[in-house]
Amino acid sequence: MNLMQTQIAAPATIHATLDTIVYAIGQSAIGNILAARSDIGICAILFGSDSDALGQDLGHRFPGKMLVEDKAALRDDLAAIARFVETPAAGLDMPFDMRHGTPFQQRVWAALRAIPCGATITYTALARRLGQPSGARAVATACAGNAIALGIPCHRVVHTDGTLSGYRWGVERKRTLLDKEAAI
Incomplete structure (x- = not known):
């Protein structure tokens, strides 16, 4: 589904359901941010420089879902993410x-949510924590599949030597996020 196929409804008529995802694009200190919500909660937080590309990314991540743009419905979510x-x-x-996500991705994402703000972990250490000592590459793939930036803090995963790489939304964004968290 691309943005041209996205249906837009009046805010009062929008209710996210299993087949509907409500989304909006706002601004943050690290670029455009797309927030999307299902009937359960935030299902995507995406960063980028191009709003159209963010919408296309959302469509690719949720094929078959009706994407409904509603900035008013997500105003508070966008503000919380920017904060x-x-x-x-x-x-x-x-x-x-x-x-x-797959069951393995969900396990990785749950482990990522347990990493405190300001801390980092290596791909190898996270794999070991999950009982997969040779699974660093699988952990990296699960991080790459994460659609909920910040909510599932894959930016807190680094290489064994502490270097940064592999952040879907760019290493500079990852560095900025980690620097802000380290300053706490």
Whole structure:
């Protein structure tokens, strides 16, 4: 589904269902941010420079879903996400919908959510924590499949030597997020 196929409804008529995802695009200190919500909670937080590309990414991640743009419905979510980017100590307290992944991805994502703000972990250490000592590459793949940036903090995973790489939304964004968290 691309943005041209996205249906737009009046805010008063929008209710996210299993087949509907409501989304909006706003601004943050690290670029455009797309927030999307299902009936369960936030199912996507995506970053980028191009709003159209963000919408296309959302469509590819949720094929067969009706995507409904409604900035008013997600105003508070967008504000909370932008605040978190600026002040990570504030936390990101909102419900998340992590159903859209394999069982292994969901295990990785749950482990990532347990990493405290300001801390990092290596791909290898995270794999060991999950009982998969040779699974660093699988952990990296699960991180790459994460659609809920910040809510599932895959930016906190680094190489064994501490270097940064592999962040879907760019290493510079990853560095900025980690620097802000380290300043807490």
